[in-house]
Amino acid sequence: MVRTKTKATSRRRAGCQSRLAALVLGVSVSVTAIDIAPAFAGVDLPVPRRTIHPGDAIEPGLIVERRFPDATTQRFAVVVSRDELAGMEARRTLLPGQPIPLNAVAAPELVKRGQPTRLVFHDGGLIIVAQVEAMQNGGAGDMIKVRNLDSGLTVVGTVQSDGTVLIGNE
Numbered sequence: 001m002v003r004t005k006t007k008a009t010s011r012r013r014a015g016c017q018s019r020l021a022a023l024v025l026g027v028s029v030s031v032t033a034i035d036i037a038p039a040f041a042g043v044d045l046p047v048p049r050r051t052i053h054p055g056d057a058i059e060p061g062l063i064v065e066r067r068f069p070d071a072t073t074q075r076f077a078v079v080v081s082r083d084e085l086a087g088m089e090a091r092r093t094l095l096p097g098q099p100i101p102l103n104a105v106a107a108p109e110l111v112k113r114g115q116p117t118r119l120v121f122h123d124g125g126l127i128i129v130a131q132v133e134a135m136q137n138g139g140a141g142d143m144i145k146v147r148n149l150d151s152g153l154t155v156v157g158t159v160q161s162d163g164t165v166l167i168g169n170e
Contacts, residue, residue, distance in 0.1 A: 042067045045099050046082045047099045052094040058085045058105060066097060077102045107139035110163040119146055119157060132165065 004037035042064040052062060063082055073080055079098040088105040111117050111134045121128040131149055138159040146165050147154045157165035 042069050043073055043080070044068075045072065045080055045117045046056075046085060047098060047100065048096050050096050052090045054090050054092055056090050057108070058088050058090060058094075068099060079105065081121060107141070109137045109139050110161070111136075111138045111144060111159050111165065113137050117146065117150070118164045119148070119155070120160075120164050120166050122166065123168045134165075138165075 132146040135145040157167040
């Protein structure tokens with residue numbers, strides 16, 4: 001039976017020989033995976049440090065970076081930067097160490113369905129404010145339907161950062 005020398009066998013022998021030489025010479029040598037394995041190419045993605053539940057605000061301290069293969073961002077719609085998570089909240093449970101899907105985070109909902117809110121109508125110098133009921137949830141910048149409590153009329157407006165709904169021309 002003829003034995004062939006493989007790369008793995010050569011590496012093992014080299015590792016053993018270097019350790020043996022270190023023992024003889026009285027020098028400590030540590031062999032790590034970095035010595036043998038090529039550098040892992042990839043992309044750093046933000047991941048939760050711990051489980052984040054739906055409705056929880058995503059704070060900077062809850063996010064860490066973890067390296068994933070380059071194909072991760074090509075195959076899946078995931079958050080690629082911590083900056084994209086600023087001011088967002090979880091829509092679904094986010095698991096620790098896993099990439100964050102784009103549709104799993106959203107801007108906080110300022111207007112909740114069924115809750116009363118203020119409708120502001122601007123047209124030139126005319127400003128009208130009315131009490132309305134939100135027919136949809138919405139965050140800042142979202143277009144939602146609201147119903148006037150007095151007339152029953154349904155209109156579509158844009159949620160503002162203060163929680164009011166704006167319609168008309170500014």
